[in-house]
Amino acid sequence: MSSEEFTVTPWSVEGDIDYDKLMQKFGTEKISPELEARIEKITGEMHPMLKLGYFFSHRDLDKVLTEYEKGNKFYLYTGRGPSGKIHMGHLLPWIFTKYLQEKFDVNLIFQLTDDEKFLYSDGKSMDDVSKFTQENILDIIAIGFDPKKTKILIDTKDIKRIYPISLEIAKRVTYSTVKAVFGFENSTNIGMIGFPPIQAAPCFLPSIIEGRPTPVLIPAAIDQDPYWRVTRDIAEKLGYPKPAQIHSKFLPGLGMQGKMSSSIPETAIFTTDDDGIIDKKISSTFTGGQPTVELQRKLGANYSICPVFWYLRYFFDTEKESDERARKCKSGQLLCGECKSNLKDATKPFLSEFKKQREKAKDQVDKFMFD
Amino acid sequence: MSSEEFTVTPWSVEGDIDYDKLMQKFGTEKISPELEARIEKITGEMHPMLKLGYFFSHRDLDKVLTEYEKGNKFYLYTGRGPSGKIHMGHLLPWIFTKYLQEKFDVNLIFQLTDDEKFLYSDGKSMDDVSKFTQENILDIIAIGFDPKKTKILIDTKDIKRIYPISLEIAKRVTYSTVKAVFGFENSTNIGMIGFPPIQAAPCFLPSIIEGRPTPVLIPAAIDQDPYWRVTRDIAEKLGYPKPAQIHSKFLPGLGMQGKMSSSIPETAIFTTDDDGIIDKKISSTFTGGQPTVELQRKLGANYSICPVFWYLRYFFDTEKESDERARKCKSGQLLCGECKSNLKDATKPFLSEFKKQREKAKDQVDKFMFD
Numbered sequence: 168m169s170s171e172e173f174t175v176t177p178w179s180v181e182g183d184i185d186y187d188k189l190m191q192k193f194g195t196e197k198i199s200p201e202l203e204a205r206i207e208k209i210t211g212e213m214h215p216m217l218k219l220g221y222f223f224s225h226r227d228l229d230k231v232l233t234e235y236e237k238g239n240k241f242y243l244y245t246g247r248g249p250s251g252k253i254h255m256g257h258l259l260p261w262i263f264t265k266y267l268q269e270k271f272d273v274n275l276i277f278q279l280t281d282d283e284k285f286l287y288s289d290g291k292s293m294d295d296v297s298k299f300t301q302e303n304i305l306d307i308i309a310i311g312f313d314p315k316k317t318k319i320l321i322d323t324k325d326i327k328r329i330y331p332i333s334l335e336i337a338k339r340v341t342y343s344t345v346k347a348v349f350g351f352e353n354s355t356n357i358g359m360i361g362f363p364p365i366q367a368a369p370c371f372l373p374s375i376i377e378g379r380p381t382p383v384l385i386p387a388a389i390d391q392d393p394y395w396r397v398t399r400d401i402a403e404k405l406g407y408p409k410p411a412q413i414h415s416k417f418l419p420g421l422g423m424q425g426k427m428s429s430s431i432p433e434t435a436i437f438t439t440d441d442d443g444i445i446d447k448k449i450s451s452t453f454t455g456g457q458p459t460v461e462l463q464r465k466l467g468a469n470y471s472i473c474p475v476f477w478y479l480r481y482f483f484d485t486e487k488e489s490d491e492r493a494r495k496c497k498s499g500q501l502l503c504g505e506c507k508s509n510l511k512d513a514t515k516p517f518l519s520e521f522k523k524q525r526e527k528a529k530d531q532v533d534k535f536m537f538d
Numbered sequence: 539m540s541s542e543e544f545t546v547t548p549w550s551v552e553g554d555i556d557y558d559k560l561m562q563k564f565g566t567e568k569i570s571p572e573l574e575a576r577i578e579k580i581t582g583e584m585h586p587m588l589k590l591g592y593f594f595s596h597r598d599l600d601k602v603l604t605e606y607e608k609g610n611k612f613y614l615y616t617g618r619g620p621s622g623k624i625h626m627g628h629l630l631p632w633i634f635t636k637y638l639q640e641k642f643d644v645n646l647i648f649q650l651t652d653d654e655k656f657l658y659s660d661g662k663s664m665d666d667v668s669k670f671t672q673e674n675i676l677d678i679i680a681i682g683f684d685p686k687k688t689k690i691l692i693d694t695k696d697i698k699r700i701y702p703i704s705l706e707i708a709k710r711v712t713y714s715t716v717k718a719v720f721g722f723e724n725s726t727n728i729g730m731i732g733f734p735p736i737q738a739a740p741c742f743l744p745s746i747i748e749g750r751p752t753p754v755l756i757p758a759a760i761d762q763d764p765y766w767r768v769t770r771d772i773a774e775k776l777g778y779p780k781p782a783q784i785h786s787k788f789l790p791g792l793g794m795q796g797k798m799s800s801s802i803p804e805t806a807i808f809t810t811d812d813d814g815i816i817d818k819k820i821s822s823t824f825t826g827g828q829p830t831v832e833l834q835r836k837l838g839a840n841y842s843i844c845p846v847f848w849y850l851r852y853f854f855d856t857e858k859e860s861d862e863r864a865r866k867c868k869s870g871q872l873l874c875g876e877c878k879s880n881l882k883d884a885t886k887p888f889l890s891e892f893k894k895q896r897e898k899a900k901d902q903v904d905k906f907m908f909d
């Protein structure tokens with residue numbers, strides 16, 4: 168990597184990410200204190216993921232709130248590419264999406280892009296992807312979305328519902344555009360080139376379901392933004408509102424640098440990992456610490472690059488606890504072993520409860536499907 | 539047009555076509571007398587469209603016959619892009635396809651690429667295309683295909699059935715390939731780029747329906763060949779037989795040059811035209827004749843570029859009658875008015891009967907649909 172030192176596309180997040188630069192590069196807006204205050208006024212509380220800046224950037228969130236205040240409810244739309252098992256990093260935006268669904272009392276469309284993950288993988292068969300799809304659905308349901316207000320859309324299963332919309336989109340997007348936005352090349356397969364409209368289609372599905380222009384808010388990690396940029400450019404030509412977004416950062420993997428990734432299993436704690444594996448993964452993770460205890464006591468450690476710190480901050484610590492942890496880490500008062508131990512103690516009961524919900528989800532799948 | 543003087547792609551046929559050059563360019567084979575004899579042996583007769591060279595070129599037709607002789611029946615697969623009304627030029631390959639279905643006693647899949655025609659047109663809405671789709675289905679059924687052995691596949695309606703196959707294909711075709719084969723450019727919309735696998739998918743559907751590798755024979759005008767070239771390249775990687783083809787020439791439009799086209803209405807006799815319109819269109823058509831009767835008597839006329847001659851030859855004349863017509867035309871014994879009059883007299887009762895069948899087809903649509 169040269170001058171920019173990080174790359175973010177929908178398929179790869181690498182390097183040490185400068186989120187301010189990323190917002191500038193993508194042309195998104197920072198969530199301002201004024202916007203936070205408007206959300207707090209409606210929801211009655213400020214979600215920690217907003218307060219801590221895990222959700223940090225947006226497009227048109229203000230417009231969606233203005234419509235909401237006028238009584239025009241939005242739909243939430245988010246998704247998952249079922250390329251592997253679900254890890255804790257995946258859960259954060261879903262937990263936040265559930266909070267939005269509850270507080271705003273709105274519908275959610277959750278898309279599973281099984282077609283995409285088949286097209287973009289070298290080795291996976293459609294059967295492999297279908298297995299992950301079925302497994303991932305259990306994790307989604309386990310989050311606790313409202314079955315009356317949530318539909319899970321599986322591309323290959325529900326293609327008939329989204330294909331006509333995707334054709335309207337595809338007709339209005341040239342190869343030049345996707346080449347520039349997604350970095351497609353001559354060697355790219357034509358399935359990948361033809362795919363973006365399939366991911367864009369659910370942005371317009373709410374307007375079709377409701378029979379009137381219906382705003383859509385997409386909570387998702389910022390690496391998915393290129394899709395919505397293309398979608399926003401053509402939305403109004405098709406008579407639909409531009410989809411709004413609220414962007415999260417990435418949860419660092421246990422190996423740090425870039426996002427937690429199912430494709431490097433040892434960097435991720437999966438929702439199905441047992442206590443032994445959780446202990447082992449956390450014990451052996453990279454941290455922001457010094458090579459020796461002596462040096463750490465003397466120089467302090469670097470929490471800002473430490474996955475243990477961020478896991479604790481986003482999932483388990485209160486803001487106050489986390490700020491205190493940061494201060495102690497920096498000053499050398501805190502050793503990595505203690506943080507790792509805290510993370511183990513918090514993660515095991517959290518995932519134990521999650522696994523129970525995931526088991527219960529097996530009987531609920533039908534409720535979440537489109538007919 | 540420069541050195542080659544004609545262009546043939548799935549979307550445009552222009553110029554005076556040299557079919558030998560086209561076979562060479564596309565890499566297809568001429569239907570040999572030996573192959574014709576094999577067909578005649580199985581079917582008991584030699585269809586005039588073969589004998590007259592209207593179907594003139596193929597890929598792997600010999601292999602399909604060999605499998606057939608071993609008891610492994612093929613499926614026929616053909617299609618129609620529903621971009622307008624049906625004219626007589628469209629009917630020729632369909633009539634030939636019906637003959638193949640009857641004589642070989644085989645199943646037929648008839649694809650309507652409504653998605654393609656929407657993506658490739660500047661002005662048409664999906665509603666426009668859907669209307670043509672419904673209208674075109676009546677013409678297809680009116681041909682007399684066996685409802686027990688024929689399924690009409692409408693892309694947007696039956697997308698769920700073909701989407702998984704199209705993904706398998708799309709994953710194995712790069713942008714380089716479609717750029718070279720179809721002439722796609724940076725300004726091409728990504729729907730068009732992503733479309734070829736949708737047209738390729740029905741090549742493999744018979745193997746899926748039958749649960750064993752099932753040969754497929756595609757009767758279609760040679761301008762559709764690029765699709766099958768791409769499909770053939772990947773068929774065996776996917777474990778399916780390479781689709782075989784039998785290629786027709788184009789029926790010249792009443793304005794001549796290139797194929798009869800719905801997009802230039804005055805060059806085509808539509809199946810719904812009434813007698814008055816048929817008379818008018820034939821009266822005013824371009825022919826191979828001389829500017830004056832005197833010159834024609836003296837110099838003779840050019841039947842080879844005359845649509846009236848070819849309409850009569852392919853639809854109505856016996857071979858003997860047609861050869862005699864050609865001789866008289868060339869020698870100046872025959873004037874264009876007489877040929878036009880013959881064509882009018884033959885076309886009106888033919889289309890009158892066709893229109894009756896087309897009316898009856900309205901009650902048969904369901905029988906031809908995939909569930």
